[in-house]
Amino acid sequence: MRIENSFIPVRGVGETTERRLWERGITHWDEFDGSVDVVGDALADRIETFIDEGRAHLERGDVSPFAERLPSASRWRLYENVRDQTCFLDIETTGLDASCDDVTTVSLHRGDETKTFVKGRDLTSERLERELEASSLLVTFNGARFDVPFLETCYDIDVDVPHLDLMYPCKQVGLDGGLKAIERELGIDRDMPDLSGRDAVRLWHEYERGDESALETLVEYNRADTKNMRPLVETVTDRLHAEVFDAARNKV
Template identity: 80%
Template sequence: MRIENSFIPVHGVGEATERRLWEHGITHWEEFDGSVVGSTLADRIESFIEEGWTYLDRGDVSPFAESLPAASRWRLYENVRQETCFLDIETTGLDARRNDVTTVSLHRGGETKTFVNGRDLTADRLTAELEPASLLVTFNGQRFDVPFLETCFDLEVAVPHVDLMYPCKKLGLDGGLKAIERDLGIERDMPDITGRDAVRLWHEYERGDDGSLETLVEYNRADTRNMEPLMEIVADRLHEQVFEAACRRD
């Protein structure tokens, strides 16, 4: 599903109205003709579409991210799949005012990069890595990863953001990232490690154990890489559940 199939970013259009448009064959912006809804709302939708094309021509999905509910931002993915950056961080605790970020992994275009505290993890480096991205994907990053980075590195992450935890809940997929991976059959190349293990590995590295850092980095990279197949599955399932199901109705 693409942004051009969506009408709920328009003020006054909820899921029921959007579904009614789809059921009447108006499944794409180009098919909107002002029917089905009242004249005031039709004018609003037409203005939204005209402005929306301008943003899409620039590859800018940020206005749609701001107006879509968190559980519906998966709709942005198809438009900017190749420019999507998956991100995950490890920390020494849960409080950004007292704890540190230890590693940050970013996965984009089939390549995963990891930055380590005390080596190459800096605000400038993070800014440079995130700047080319059209979309940021995390798991629980809206409440944790992004605000943690912003606090610890005094930066603003302005990239449009899909937190996979919310569309997963929409599909009835509850629990943490690894539990959802198991439910969906997404495999990992390494044994399961907990967040507590990640803290322990970092402290072991600080005491001189480079092997512990290697394990921590691979754990962080696995979390980040596995979000890509999860995003694909979530987008496909919600496309079927939300869009295709409505379009098939007589």
């Protein structure tokens, strides 16, 4: 599902009105012809203005205005428009408290490339800001409560890239639990499946004591989290597309 199928970012259009438009065959901005018999004159004018402004935003690859207007439960609709500019991010830390614990590694997967930055080497606020500024959409798993606040606290940055936290759309389609549990349920493979967050802390301390191989293992573990979010977001958005959009469109 693409942003151009969406009408709920318009003030006054809720899920019921959007579904009514879809059921009348107006499933894309191109198909909206000022249908006042469905929404009325004033709302039709707002929809037309939204469409005109929306096309300009999409031409620039800017989905932030839609992220601000979409209900949080519908933010998954952003992904298809900026698939190639989406940054999948995951961090490892020495604990759970950003006020006293450290970020040890940060991995970002965008396109076909994965980058990992390491504390004390190349993990800096400038590098993080540069990578995030190059992205149209940020995807994490539980990043709204953990990864993003941790980075903002430890590196004094503002993460203002439109953000899709996969944990919530996963719950919408009945996928509960942590990232690795969901991966197993969907048959998404990963190297070193038995490693956990506790192991990530242990590996970092082993590296600090001089074990370079421990850092290599930690980096591979961190990178797997980011790369595996790509097939996960594809699966989840496909399921939500079918449940939300196809179900209404099939009534046409």
